[in-house]
Amino acid sequence: MSPQLSSWPLISCKYTAYTHGARRRIRNRTMSMHTGWEDLKRLALSLDLPGVTEATSxxxxxxxxxxxxxxxxxxxxxxxxxxxSREMRGVLVETAPETFYFTDHYRDYPLVLMRPDHIDATWARDNLLAVWRAQAPNAS
Known part of the structure; x- marks a missing residue:
């Protein structure tokens, strides 16, 4: 666990999801009940991945x-x-609606929202790594 997360109270959370093509049961812990953008940004930046920048959209x-x-x-x-992926979103929303959801605004996009009081640090870290790899330029 990264030092930034070590002081956060953790809560049990479990759900089943497809990850990297394999179905597996995931037992993780969620971040603080008061997680916000700064906490999530700190988690993402703690991965220390090249090519990651702060920006605005x-x-x-x-x-x-x-x-x-x-x-x-x-x-x-x-x-x-x-x-x-849309397939993953469907599985996440179906198996853990208390954690994952989407709104009409995001319906047509391969995106999922996570309830701030149920942010799963391990799932978030795994997802961020997978997306970072998928977005990486091909090595020549």
């Missing part, structure tokens, strides 16, 4: 990986937005 702070949106906080939903 539609006037709101976000993080980009390799010049593409990577993760951001929806001001309208007051919740983090993560990139996932």
């Amino acid at each position: 539609w006037g709101q702070p976000c993080l980009k990986a390799h010049g593409k949106l990577w993760v951001w906080w929806s001001p309208h939903e007051d919740a983090p937005v993560f990139k996932v």
Whole structure:
């Protein structure tokens, strides 16, 4: 666990999801009940991945990986937005509706929102790494 997260109270959370093509049960812990953009940004930046920059999108702070949106906080939903496949989003929303959801605004995009009081640090870290890899330029 990164030093930034060590002082946060942790709460049990479990759900089933497809990850990297395999179905597995995930038992993780969630971040503080008061997680916000700064906490999520600190988690993402603690991964220390090359090509990650702080930016703005539609006037709101976000993080980009390799010049593409990577993760951001929806001001309208007051919740983090993560990139996932539509298939993964369906599984997450169906198996853990207390944690994952989407609104009409995000319906046509491969994105999922996570309720701030149920942010799962391990899932977020795994998702951020997978999206970062997918957005990385091909090595020549």
